[in-house]
Amino acid sequence: MNSPRRKPSYGASRRSVLKKSFTQEQVNFTVPISTDPVVGIIGGGMSGVLCALYLQKRGIKSTVFDTGIHGLGGRMGTRIVGPEALTFDHAAQFFTVSDPNFAEMVDLWSKNGLVRQWDGAIGELQSGGNFNPLPPSPPRYIGVNGMRPLAESIISETSMMNVVRPCWVSKMEPYNGKWYLSENGKPCGHFDVIVIAHNGKCANRLLASSGLPLIARQMKRLDLSSIWALLAAFEDPLPVPSTASGIPLEGAFVEGIDSLSWMANNTTKLFGSQTSRPHCWTFFSTAAFGKQNKVPQESIPSSTAEKVKKAMLEGVQLALGLPENSLKSPFYSRLQLWGAALPTNSPGIPCIFDPRGRAGICGDWLLGSSLEAAALSGMALANHAITVLMQIADYCQSGGTSPDEFALGLHDEFQPLKGHDIGQFPGLSSEKQINKANELQLTT
Numbered sequence: 001m002n003s004p005r006r007k008p009s010y011g012a013s014r015r016s017v018l019k020k021s022f023t024q025e026q027v028n029f030t031v032p033i034s035t036d037p038v039v040g041i042i043g044g045g046m047s048g049v050l051c052a053l054y055l056q057k058r059g060i061k062s063t064v065f066d067t068g069i070h071g072l073g074g075r076m077g078t079r080i081v082g083p084e085a086l087t088f089d090h091a092a093q094f095f096t097v098s099d100p101n102f103a104e105m106v107d108l109w110s111k112n113g114l115v116r117q118w119d120g121a122i123g124e125l126q127s128g129g130n131f132n133p134l135p136p137s138p139p140r141y142i143g144v145n146g147m148r149p150l151a152e153s154i155i156s157e158t159s160m161m162n163v164v165r166p167c168w169v170s171k172m173e174p175y176n177g178k179w180y181l182s183e184n185g186k187p188c189g190h191f192d193v194i195v196i197a198h199n200g201k202c203a204n205r206l207l208a209s210s211g212l213p214l215i216a217r218q219m220k221r222l223d224l225s226s227i228w229a230l231l232a233a234f235e236d237p238l239p240v241p242s243t244a245s246g247i248p249l250e251g252a253f254v255e256g257i258d259s260l261s262w263m264a265n266n267t268t269k270l271f272g273s274q275t276s277r278p279h280c281w282t283f284f285s286t287a288a289f290g291k292q293n294k295v296p297q298e299s300i301p302s303s304t305a306e307k308v309k310k311a312m313l314e315g316v317q318l319a320l321g322l323p324e325n326s327l328k329s330p331f332y333s334r335l336q337l338w339g340a341a342l343p344t345n346s347p348g349i350p351c352i353f354d355p356r357g358r359a360g361i362c363g364d365w366l367l368g369s370s371l372e373a374a375a376l377s378g379m380a381l382a383n384h385a386i387t388v389l390m391q392i393a394d395y396c397q398s399g400g401t402s403p404d405e406f407a408l409g410l411h412d413e414f415q416p417l418k419g420h421d422i423g424q425f426p427g428l429s430s431e432k433q434i435n436k437a438n439e440l441q442l443t444t
């Protein structure tokens with residue numbers, strides 16, 4: 001028996017040919033691409049904005065859609081609270097650079113005053129207050145005014161680039177060689193190529209009936225950790241350990257405490273040690289603690305919130321080696337669950353592209369779990385899309401039938417990812433790790 005065909009709102013009669021594959025039908029665009037193509041990018045995190053920037057560099061127009069109410073950036077989040085402008089980076093804290101293309105980009109941001117090096121004392125903190133600072137190299141970079149302002153400044157709206165937010169793209173439908181996007185029934189425009197620059201549950205939902213089964217399958221293979229973030233402001237400095245030369249800790253990967261994997265003082269990081277502003281700390285849990293205490297991130301039960309906050313503040317006390325109940329209560333605090341925090345596996349390819357459906361994916365998880373990985377993925381997808389846009393046009397004109405040579409990453413296997421609970425920092429290792437590696441080299 002023939003099952004009734006899914007009727008897209010843009011009409012099925014002139015719809016592109018669909019080929020059944022896996023559980024949904026594969027879109028197969030055959031109409032020529034417009035001579036002035038526009039790319040729709042769903043997601044305005046680091047990968048999405050760099051994809052847009054690199055498309056613009058080559059003269060291709062794009063529109064970036066992002067859910068952000070306060071701004072673009074995704075997991076480059078900065079929260080500024082109240083009349084005192086308490087400032088917290090509440091996801092990405094800092095980044096390192098290992099790739100020459102990313103280094104070139106970061107140099108430019110540095111020249112333009114968007115990023116600078118974080119020279120404060122960063123290291124590993126063991127339960128009890130034992131602080132082991134990391135060497136100053138490789139340099140650690142931060143957004144000058146926080147991570148979100150960096151994301152916002154990377155792209156400026158021009159005739160080549162358009163930003164639409166807050167906008168939650170809830171549907172993508174293929175029709176007559178274009179992708180039609182909509183937000184809860186409200187049309188958001190149509191595009192020659194579509195880029196999915198986000199991941200997790202939201203992307204799985206969007207892709208479930210999109211006509212891109214190979215892309216949907218790859219996305220479904222991704223596993224993500226959960227991390228609790230506690231933002232806490234204190235009137236006075238916390239009693240933190242210092243380096244041998246007396247510089248107080250500003251950021252630390254915490255070891256041996258279940259409820260804490262990272263702590264950083266945003267105030268000294270962003271405004272220097274001489275500032276009279278309150279001390280705004282970001283504390284992150286471990287991924288194991290996030291998993292144990294996972295709840296829906298949109299509706300955290302108050303009992304869970306209380307339990308988690310208490311455990312995290314106790315973790316801070318333990319990490320700093322303070323006596324029980326001696327940590328002063330913060331005068332402001334906010335708890336947040338990053339339910340889809342960081343990828344724990346990856347196909348290890350820069351991007352994914354389905355040439356039949358003229359759709360691609362970029363994001364940190366394709367290469368790792370860092371801002372650098374996200375940036376490289378966005379750049380790679382832009383470059384690939386440009387090649388495809390130029391060459392698929394030739395294919396269509398010459399009556400070519402198989403664009404499959406432009407397929408990328410549709411079948412690659414995933415491998416587990418290593419790194420800190422809050423991601424990877426290429427090149428960053430402690431003296432302890434460097435010595436261990438040297439010893440190993442000497443004995444082999």
Ligand SMILES: Cc1cc2nc3c(=O)[nH]c(=O)nc-3n(C[C@H](O)[C@H](O)[C@H](O)COP(=O)(O)OP(=O)(O)OC[C@H]3O[C@@H](n4cnc5c(N)ncnc54)[C@H](O)[C@@H]3O)c2cc1C
Binds near residue numbers: 045202227424
């Ligand atoms: C707690 C935490 C700490 C971290 N610390 C560091 C760190 O110190 N250093 C580091 O290098 N990395 C760190 N990371 C990782 C880093 O933040 C990410 O690797 C990077 O920001 C990912 O960028 P992205 O573009 O791939 O995705 P995202 O930043 O997640 O961007 C995706 C965007 O798409 C939007 N979106 C989703 N669905 C839709 C839709 N349907 N319509 C429109 N928009 C949509 C989202 O709202 C989001 O803005 C951390 C991550 C977390 C969670």
